[in-house]
Amino acid sequence: MHPxxxxxxxxxxxxLTISGVYALIALGITIVFGLTGIVNFSIGQLLTLGAFLTxxxxxxxxxxxxxxxxxxxxxxxxxSVALERAAFRFTLEQPINGFIVSLGLILVLQNIIIExxxxxxxxxxxxxTNVWDVGGVRMxxxxxxxxxxxxxxxxxxxxxxxxxxxxxxMRACAEDRDAAALMGIPVGTVIAGTxxxxxxxxxxxxxxxxxxxxxxPYVGALYLLKGFAVALVGGLGNxxxxxxxxxxxxxxxxxxxxxxxxxxxxxxxxxLMILIxxxxxxxxxxxxxxxxxxxx
Amino acid sequence: xxxxxxxxGLSKSFSGVHAIEEVDITVHQGEILxxxxxxxxxxxxxxxxxxxFMEPTRGRIFWRxxxxxxxxxxxxxxQGVVRTFQQKMVFPNASVGENVEMAWQGECDDGDxxxxxxxxxxxxxxxxxxxxxxxxASDIPFGHARKLGMGLALAANPRLLLLDEPAAxxxxxxxRELGELIxxxxxxxxxxxxxxxxxxLVMSLCERLIVLHAGRKIAEGEPTVVARDxxxxxxxxxxxxxxxxxxx
Amino acid sequence: MVTATGxxxxxxxxxxxxxxxxxxxxxxxxxxLPVFAPxxxxxxxxxxxxxxAAIYVIVANGLHVVFSYAGQLSLAQTALWGLGAYTSALLLxxxxxxxxxxxxxxxxxxxxxAVLIGIPAxxxxxxxxxxxxxxxxxxxxxxxxxxxxxxxxxxGITVLDPPDAFGPVQFGTFEHLPNFYHLTLAFSxxxxxGIFLIRQSSLGKNFIAIRENETLAKSIxxxxxxxxxxxxxxxxxxxxxxxxxxxxxxxxxxxxxxSPFAAFxxxxxxxMILIGGRRSMLGPTIGAIVVVFGPxxxxxxxxxxxxxxxxxxxxxxxxxxxxxxxxNGIAGQTRDGYNTFVATLxxxxxxxxxPVFSFLLAFSRATIPSRFRPRDESLDKEAQL
Numbered sequence: 001m002h003p004x005x006x007x008x009x010x011x012x013x014x015x016l017t018i019s020g021v022y023a024l025i026a027l028g029i030t031i032v033f034g035l036t037g038i039v040n041f042s043i044g045q046l047l048t049l050g051a052f053l054t055x056x057x058x059x060x061x062x063x064x065x066x067x068x069x070x071x072x073x074x075x076x077x078x079x080s081v082a083l084e085r086a087a088f089r090f091t092l093e094q095p096i097n098g099f100i101v102s103l104g105l106i107l108v109l110q111n112i113i114i115e116x117x118x119x120x121x122x123x124x125x126x127x128x129t130n131v132w133d134v135g136g137v138r139m140x141x142x143x144x145x146x147x148x149x150x151x152x153x154x155x156x157x158x159x160x161x162x163x164x165x166x167x168x169x170m171r172a173c174a175e176d177r178d179a180a181a182l183m184g185i186p187v188g189t190v191i192a193g194t195x196x197x198x199x200x201x202x203x204x205x206x207x208x209x210x211x212x213x214x215x216x217p218y219v220g221a222l223y224l225l226k227g228f229a230v231a232l233v234g235g236l237g238n239x240x241x242x243x244x245x246x247x248x249x250x251x252x253x254x255x256x257x258x259x260x261x262x263x264x265x266x267x268x269x270x271x272l273m274i275l276i277x278x279x280x281x282x283x284x285x286x287x288x289x290x291x292x293x294x295x296x
Numbered sequence: 297x298x299x300x301x302x303x304x305g306l307s308k309s310f311s312g313v314h315a316i317e318e319v320d321i322t323v324h325q326g327e328i329l330x331x332x333x334x335x336x337x338x339x340x341x342x343x344x345x346x347x348x349f350m351e352p353t354r355g356r357i358f359w360r361x362x363x364x365x366x367x368x369x370x371x372x373x374x375q376g377v378v379r380t381f382q383q384k385m386v387f388p389n390a391s392v393g394e395n396v397e398m399a400w401q402g403e404c405d406d407g408d409x410x411x412x413x414x415x416x417x418x419x420x421x422x423x424x425x426x427x428x429x430x431x432x433a434s435d436i437p438f439g440h441a442r443k444l445g446m447g448l449a450l451a452a453n454p455r456l457l458l459l460d461e462p463a464a465x466x467x468x469x470x471x472r473e474l475g476e477l478i479x480x481x482x483x484x485x486x487x488x489x490x491x492x493x494x495x496x497l498v499m500s501l502c503e504r505l506i507v508l509h510a511g512r513k514i515a516e517g518e519p520t521v522v523a524r525d526x527x528x529x530x531x532x533x534x535x536x537x538x539x540x541x542x543x544x
Numbered sequence: 545m546v547t548a549t550g551x552x553x554x555x556x557x558x559x560x561x562x563x564x565x566x567x568x569x570x571x572x573x574x575x576x577l578p579v580f581a582p583x584x585x586x587x588x589x590x591x592x593x594x595x596x597a598a599i600y601v602i603v604a605n606g607l608h609v610v611f612s613y614a615g616q617l618s619l620a621q622t623a624l625w626g627l628g629a630y631t632s633a634l635l636l637x638x639x640x641x642x643x644x645x646x647x648x649x650x651x652x653x654x655x656x657x658a659v660l661i662g663i664p665a666x667x668x669x670x671x672x673x674x675x676x677x678x679x680x681x682x683x684x685x686x687x688x689x690x691x692x693x694x695x696x697x698x699x700g701i702t703v704l705d706p707p708d709a710f711g712p713v714q715f716g717t718f719e720h721l722p723n724f725y726h727l728t729l730a731f732s733x734x735x736x737x738g739i740f741l742i743r744q745s746s747l748g749k750n751f752i753a754i755r756e757n758e759t760l761a762k763s764i765x766x767x768x769x770x771x772x773x774x775x776x777x778x779x780x781x782x783x784x785x786x787x788x789x790x791x792x793x794x795x796x797x798x799x800x801x802x803s804p805f806a807a808f809x810x811x812x813x814x815x816m817i818l819i820g821g822r823r824s825m826l827g828p829t830i831g832a833i834v835v836v837f838g839p840x841x842x843x844x845x846x847x848x849x850x851x852x853x854x855x856x857x858x859x860x861x862x863x864x865x866x867x868x869x870x871x872n873g874i875a876g877q878t879r880d881g882y883n884t885f886v887a888t889l890x891x892x893x894x895x896x897x898x899p900v901f902s903f904l905l906a907f908s909r910a911t912i913p914s915r916f917r918p919r920d921e922s923l924d925k926e927a928q929l
Contacts, residue, residue: 039671039674039675087864087868090868091867091868096617096670096671097867097868097871099617099671099674100814100818100863100864100867101863101864101867101868103811103814103815103860103863104811104815104859104860104861104862104863104864104865104867105860105864106808106811106860107811107815107856107857107859107860107861107863108857108860108861108864109860110856110860111853111854111856111857111860112857114853115853115854115857218801218802221801221806221808222801225678225679225682228675229679232672232675236671261690263686263689263690264686264690266682266683266686267682267683267686267687270679270680270682270683271683273676273679274664274676274679274680277668277672277676278664278667278668281667281668281672347763349759349762349763368762368767369762369763370761370762370765370766370767370768371767373762373763373764373765374765378763378764378765379763380763381759381760381763384757384759384760385760386757386760387752387753387756387757387760388756388757389756390752390756394749397749398749398750398752398753398756399753399764400746400749401764401765448760448764449763449764451764452763452764452765
């Protein structure tokens, strides 16, 4: 194969991987926002916590990686519900306060992680170590596994939101919380459930990332920002838009970093986000509903 | 009579739906003009377009002969066209006195008229709010809040005051007071244009009346004449009101 | 005993307690107290912390203008701070400019940075604004990190030739810490006077109008966009000036993701304002002092239990808790308590209660949250009057 084509395909493969992870983080952010109007910045630390919990559960194959990730997701999901019950639910009337609460939680969670795991990076030996080489394009099986898992979760989320009772209740709450309550939907439970999903998605992203790259305790901030860039570009609250934006940003970032200057990788993403938000303050695919007003 | 503000062929549509269509209106210096019409007839949209909160799809707006179409709201307000709101009409976390101070813009930009009020206290006295000036704006009764909303507009030194349903939510006594207040405002040399649903108030207050229906102007003139207009009767005022006003 | 009570009563009639306890006197004492820090603090470490606190006060006061007054949550404050620090460090190293030039240069540079960020960012509002400022802040940090020729990249800049004097103030070799402290303190006082004057001016009234109700502000002729830019530029100026002192104090600045210039570090300043009180002029000052000296105090009491991590953890919790339970912060709660105290004391005295009883009643009402004490409707009404 032509070496430039090989290089291009390699970049595409990398872009696809990172897009999947960004999509997972952004979906967690977007559904919580869509339902409550709260911008939860502590998602980055939940991701980091997910990564380190996965690492500790796994602990050199004491527990299989395939089990460690769900365990971490469940733990972080529970923690997220606890935080919602203890703090976020009191800020539903003034979502900007929820945002500030989440800034406080960043400090709390970040330093809990450092207290327990220290500041050294941690790496998980991936469950699959062989690498496929297709015409010079190197595709580690583990990366394929990560892509597969992210796609599966995204599909599951789509189906769940569209066809299950919980999904319908959630969409009703996102449309109009008061009306949903009048219709007998347990709004509080639905919101708590959404926080659980948001936390679990962040933790899964963290666990998967830990199998791709070594994870250090400060990694959350960066992925949070990428997740937010994706969620905002896709139109906060819009799930389809989120996936499309994840692909857009993942591709732009990887391609620009590959073909232009690599050290500006993050700047490309933020630059793209700023440009898109200036042209369309509600993102490329704005969700309809009252919450969008808070973004205008 | 001089045209203070004139609207020429103004249209505004939202994704294909026409909120206002080809409206021509002239507001004369010193009058109290009424704007009525059923809900959704485009009254507030018209005010929004005039005060710069919305950009008209077509048409032009002239203020004292100069075009102001598409100008920013604050720019239009500083030229003397100031409007009030139906809801969220005051700054909630500030006292009544502070509210007026925040709106106080001192002398008017164009200079030739000078300020109507010399101080913020004058405005509070004028509105009869002096005794509640220490209280938080979110704590005062609704009737007071309405007056305060008008006070904020007055503090911005208007030549033309656009009032958006000032009597909505007021009881009879408060409505009567409001009518007197509007007359006193006009007495200061401020032209008043008011959207109102309270027909007795409109009939007693306004010298001229414009009726909007489905975004179009369907009648204009003296209130008693307009009220007898068969088109107006059929779309808005209804048989009952037409009969009762004919009896007077 | 009888005469003692009698004379006390005549005394309190002549000088009502509320006047004697007027908040102005203790406040003035508290405000002057920091001047004597070099004499009070036994170690240079504590004095060094006092310098840090004074620098934070300047940044936090700047953020106060744009966040508390104009209601715009900027997350770019630390980047603007960094812009000031880098500007002054480069001017100092390359041209050896005196402090007198560095301070306005850094301030104006950061103000310009704020305007350049604000021009696009203020086209959006709310969360979008916060996140766009965040993104700009990270881009600025990346520039400092990657533009090796100018900024020496991730290694950072070490201040080579420390300035020798600022007017009569000598701080040539950094051994003159008290001198440097007093200079920094003078500027933190200036920043306090600055936000006081802004709050009193029509500028401040316009900011607050925008915070309270943007649409209404527009309708009465306030150019919301321009005034937001002005508020942001002022906050940038404060941050830039603080950057000069930070650069002098640290002697070395670098742009890492965990540096004080990273966007996330803005949370610290937000924390100060919220803990101190976002509705009070002294809020940011009190908050900065608490954030800097709070951990020291705890460590002095509990040994060295409170590591940096743990104090950060506690402050994060405090930030969340203060938003949920005491949105007006320390200054706001104190003021509310003080007002309750004075009002209760006055009404109780007017009813002819014994002064000691009045004092105790007023004190308990001012300090115990209303939900923990029995309700007294009649007194409540009087207290309001």
